[in-house]
Amino acid sequence: MTGTTGTAAWPRCGRPEGGEPCPGRKVDPYPACLAHLDDTDRAAHLATLSPGADLDHRGTPLTQDLLDELLAPLRAPGTGRARVGRADFDAVRFSGEAEIRDVGFDGYCSFTSAVFDAGLYLEAVRTGGDLRLDSAHVAGDLWLDDCEVDGDAWFPKARVDGALRFCGRKVGRSAVFRDLTCAEARVEGVDFERGADFTGLRVTGTAGFDGAHFLNGAACFDRADIGGDMPFDGARFDANATFEDATIGGDLSFVDAAARADVCFRRTVFRRTAVIGPLVCPGTVDFSDAVFETAVTLEVAAKEVRCVRTRWASTAALRLRYADVDLTDATPAFPVSVVGRPRPFVSPAGDEIAEPGLARKQVGVVSVKGVDAAYLMLADVDLTRCLFVEAVHLDQLRLEGRCRLAEPPGGPRWIRRRTLAEEHHWRATRYRGWTPAPDHGRHDPDVLAPVYRQLRKALEDGRNEPGAADFYYGEMEMRRHSDSASRGERTLLWLYWALSGYGLRAARALAWLLLAMTATVFAMMLWGLPKGDPDPVSEGTSDGRRITLTTKKPTPVNPDGAYSRRISGERFEKSLRVVANSVIFRASGQDLTTTGTYVEMTARLVEPGLLALAVLAVRSRVKR
Template sequence: MTSTSPHAAPDAPPWPHCRYGATADNVDVGCRGRLVEPHTACLAHLGDADRSGYLAGLHPGADLDHRGTPISEELLSGLLRAVMEPESARVRLGHALFGLAKFYGNADFGGVEIEGNADFTKVEIGGDVDFTRAVIGGNAVFVEADIRGDAQFSSADIRGYAQFDGARIGGHAQFARAAIGGYAWFARAEIGKDAQFPRARIGSDTWLASASIGGHVQFGGSILGGDAAFRGATIAGDAQFVGAAFEGDATFRTATIGGHADFGGVTFGGDARFGGATIAGDTTFRRVVFEHIATVGPLVCTGALDLTEAVFATAVTIEAAAGTVCCRRTRWASTAALRLRHATVDLSDAVLEYPVSISAQAKRFTEDGREIPELGLTDPRVRAASLRGVDAAHLVLTDVDLTDCLFAGTVHLDQLRLDGLYVFATTPTGFRRRGVVPVRWTPRRTLAEEHHWRATRPARAGGWNPAPGGEVPLEPAALAPVYRQLRKAFEDGKHEPGAADFYYGEMEMRRHAHDIPRSERALLTAYWALSGYGLRASRALGWLLGSMAATVLVMLLWGLPKDDPKPGKPIALTGRSVTLTINRPEPVNPDQPYRERLSTKRFEKSLRVVINSVVFRASGQDLTTAGTYTEMTSRLVEPALLGFAVLAVRGRVKR
């Protein structure tokens, strides 16, 4: 050793960077706390001549054992040059042991071939660590490592396992196209920015349980050979797994994702557990094949839960609180139960091979006995947006709001089953204006499609909801069969009031359809005006009372004769029979002033005629010719109006 070495001073204090307090008195102990050759005790504290001699003694394939050593970028470059093969300029070494070492600046091992293990346990790296295209024949261990910059392992080939438990990485963790033969453990790791594993291949388990990631997580196109655990992980940005393959189980229980979670095209070879997961953005499972999954959730997704073109091969229960749930062209090859909160569900063209139920969950979902917070979600109702293209014979909806649901194009709609508290769209309430004419719609259940069509009519009254953007309103001829099938579904379910509303809607669409002959439309219009298709008791009773009032007035003015016929005097005979023929005079039309005809006596007689006419009976009253024809007309019209009113009441109270 030269005189510049700290070993030359017998009473020198411990070396400032030695973790084990090595001094000149225990030089053979060195910074690693074990017996080593004197010249390897602490490379940073060797003199220039000793250091040069040490580096000259290295060769390609040699071990680098500098645990607990402070290493500058210049010193690291010298070490790697010392183990470089002259012919190929390839850096090749045996074991790389740098546990507890401290790197001042970057630690660049890019392209290095390490035949043994790379041990960086509890290492401190002031800048980036770079293993791009490096080959590690053994394990890469960075347990509790402190890396101030990025951890770059793109295209690295790690034949053993990669262990980063408790590691702290201030920048990005980049493992793009990396190959890890064993497991990759990042349990409790802290990554300040993104954790990127696109197209990586991991032979065994991938463990990010309880990890904290300040940016995005990307596993797009990766192959994860064992189980993947993200339980309790906190991801500040997006989690992207597009095209990844999970060959084992995937666990995201109680994970928190601050952005979107994209699992589009993912293959789950085992189970996937999302219980208690919270996702601030959208969650996408487009074209995902769930082969063995029995439960998805309960999870909370503030945005949209997208199951478009997903395939569920086995029976599954989906529990989710989400803004929207999109199941377009989703296929259920077995039974399924969707228990939802806050969601608007779109089932357009979904394939239901077995019974599928969609129900609103009244209480918040729980995981491990604790409620899952529903951040940003306020209205717990579940709404259906579309059932177009769905075979409703296998569908059960419970406590679902159908106000904006599109039904046209649903297959077997007459077999749809509705349970619990369900809500349809209704007609506008209160008085509206159609031009200058005030209009009041009678409340009834309607289809959202009828709202869309009526909102396009030029002379419409207000209050009808227009079609959403991109949606073409359907014509009445296309809506009449939809109402007819829903009516049958309600009749089969013994819900007569609901069936009556859909019968009304069916008749309304027929009345406005252009393919119906005018004569039939005129008949339907009369039927609508008189009694609301036999469903509006108030309208029929109004016409009945009006008809009775008109009949009474006609009887008062023209129907009752001027004078009542005089009764004959009785004849008493004893022991003889007498035949009398009496010529009853014809009733005389009244000719007195109209005011005199409106007497109480004439009103009582007129009322008796009208009441008898309502119950289809003759009054037996002497009437003028006008009165006779009026009575005949009222005996036809008024019982029919009374029948319409009774029919309407019966439709509302029938079981």
């Protein structure tokens, strides 16, 4: 900006004006300002002006009639459009409505610290340099329609008692609206070639930025205070858009808006915001440390959504697409749902909103650390990288729809089950194929076992017994590897795992049952069945009319001979009957050798237990 500033930098008129000396700049070579020149001197001065002349009337009290009279000699006869070189109107006091139409400024136009008793309306105005209204006070509306600024547009600390309406064409360089105050703001269809700075903007009503284009620079709304809605429909952000420490009283709409970088709402307070979005952003949308005071719906399609330490004082629905969501230390006071939306968002007209620059993937939650999960519901999200440790009330977490968790590496060594990302981090230090921990480190099994336990209970309370089975398996795995468990406990857990996968692997239990039955059959064939079935022997004594018979059963004779002769079809059939009866706690009724009797006793103890483990595993997978 090359315009002049400071009210003491020009020769002042000094004529009485409202009881005070007039601060208007003298018109050379006259002793008074334009407002206090007599008719003859004013006419003589205006006669010297021609299109392209510079104007310097700082501090001068102006009216619309006087302004029209000043611009008349600068207008081209054919078009009626005025052409001015540079214009200095700093600290002017304008009485009544001020209208500047069809004026082109070859240089800058400055109204720094100007005071307008009513509205200021600029229409079809173009400046080759800067347009300045910094520290100006407009008692009515400030309208800039069909205006074009080739330089900077400066409005810092301006105060507009009415509405600010900026519906121009473009601002060729920076646009600065720092600490501007107005009742309502409408910035529509303007191309800000180097971004715009709305830091500290204060709007008591609605602030709309429909169709505004923030090109090659950031759109900064830090510390803005917006009392009503803040629509950005059709807006375009080529760089970051920031709303840090802002206060927003209404809804934020981004229908058909194009954001090519990040959008930041850090520490923003949303007073009565019910809807934010649909917002499409190929970068990060950051709500960290934001506060939502009323029920809100967030509709966002982005690469990443951060809600670190975000506070929800009422219910919230996060309807997201593609994003990785970080909820670390978020504080929900009422139910908050995070839902992966399968279909694109639609405009009010029913058209699908384009989503350029976004990789097609399922919404993923990467962390719920420090969250009170009693108020959290996750639906149709990817939890393969989610960190659960340090969350509280995980037993009350609700998982709905298709929530995918991490699985062990492929290969025969590892069975398919749902695991936590933290288990991957721990196992990666021991085995290949597991996902290593990021920079924040890993947790030991003692820490992970309670997490699995709480998540298991959460699914069981939701009547999802099959889904809870994998969390039970993970809990037992962590207990089996825990350094704090006693050796005896770990031994029992190792046996439980080896025999049936903690009562969850029916195939494993059935395999052991089949192996035990096969071994028992061969033991019976080799040593358990006697050499032959003994026949009963009766011995009697005759005593008058009474006859007493005593029948003695011979002791079964152990088989002898080569083992190959003992393995026959007849002996196999008898052995199979013995083993089949032992599985269901029944005596076979078969005469056995001493060895066979002990083998049968052992089988009747072990094999029904293996069968029960197999039935338990099947039940765990089909229970509803």
